[in-house]
Amino acid sequence: xxxxxxxxxxxxxxxxxxxxxxxxxxxxxxxxxxxxxxxxxxxxxxxxxxxxxxxxxxxxxxxxxxxxxxxxxxxxxxxxxxxxxxxxxxxxxxxxxxxxxxxxxxxxxxxxxxxxxxxxxxxxxxxxxxxxxxxxxxxxxxxxxxxxxxxxxxxxxxxxxxxxxxxxxxxxxxxxxxxxxxxxxxxxxxxxxxxxxxxxxxxxxxxxxxxxxxxxxxxxxxxxxxxxxxxxxxxxxxxxxxxxxxxxxxxxxxxxxxxxxxxxxxxxxxxxxxxxxxxxxxxxxxxxxxxxxxxxxxxxxxxxxxxxxxxxxxxxxxxx
Numbered sequence: 287x288x289x290x291x292x293x294x295x296x297x298x299x300x301x302x303x304x305x306x307x308x309x310x311x312x313x314x315x316x317x318x319x320x321x322x323x324x325x326x327x328x329x330x331x332x333x334x335x336x337x338x339x340x341x342x343x344x345x346x347x348x349x350x351x352x353x354x355x356x357x358x359x360x361x362x363x364x365x366x367x368x369x370x371x372x373x374x375x376x377x378x379x380x381x382x383x384x385x386x387x388x389x390x391x392x393x394x395x396x397x398x399x400x401x402x403x404x405x406x407x408x409x410x411x412x413x414x415x416x417x418x419x420x421x422x423x424x425x426x427x428x429x430x431x432x433x434x435x436x437x438x439x440x441x442x443x444x445x446x447x448x449x450x451x452x453x454x455x456x457x458x459x460x461x462x463x464x465x466x467x468x469x470x471x472x473x474x475x476x477x478x479x480x481x482x483x484x485x486x487x488x489x490x491x492x493x494x495x496x497x498x499x500x501x502x503x504x505x506x507x508x509x510x511x512x513x514x515x516x517x518x519x520x521x522x523x524x525x526x527x528x529x530x531x532x533x534x535x536x537x538x539x540x541x542x543x544x545x546x547x548x549x550x551x552x553x554x555x556x557x558x559x560x561x562x563x564x565x566x567x568x569x570x571x572x573x574x575x576x577x578x579x580x581x582x583x584x585x586x587x588x589x590x591x592x593x594x595x596x597x598x599x600x601x602x603x604x605x606x
Contacts, residue, residue: 305488309402312492313567315502320355322403323363329399332364336404340368347515348538407573416482422471494589537562
């Protein structure tokens, strides 16, 4: 357990936090990693990355790993689920969910607060909503049986299994039948039921207005290229990662691989990659708005608000 002036100040508060998970989300280049690390330091917490690409070693600039963000006043804030796999492996949301459960439980066993941080909406939502991600086969006999029942009867039957996490399951008839099919399958195969721990989260978001977001993305891209992002991609190719596999790991690797193969000029690569990242950030915000429409409460912070003020406000929210 860390002992720092900040921890000494806030240790007594950590014991009364009514949430068992603090989540920090937002679009790329929004400063969420630094915010999450500073907040974790205040709360004697540990960061859990929710980024689908930062799990890979040797992929630092291209995935936006900002290791320096985890250093707060000379102290290293613990961070989990980055640099856990070699490039070439295709990690998925089901594996992430299992890894999250393990790390979440370990952090709580140490008496610390988990701070989930990332921009991968699917990974975050899989944790917050406790998605059951085992591939459940179609049960034709059950579907025939369910097809003879009305929507209200089916909804009542689904509610009899567990608390409903997704309201759309009882609005759309096909989703309602599929949800029941999944629940019945798990009841018949209890050995497959990887239970998510009960999550009582506080969700904090950082966002900038559209023009500021675009400016920050463009500036960050130029900085990462200056720091050697092209060299990083070349090193991965030299290590034997196939170009077609490297493209799987995101926009930066896709466009830089094309440039290294001679298919575009540097200027064309930069312009295309810049545009693609802008579109990606827009999709991130669309995902988060969708989460809000589904009933997930996000407390939004203005990205321009000073970090100190954001942390103070977040600490107050953490304590209800």
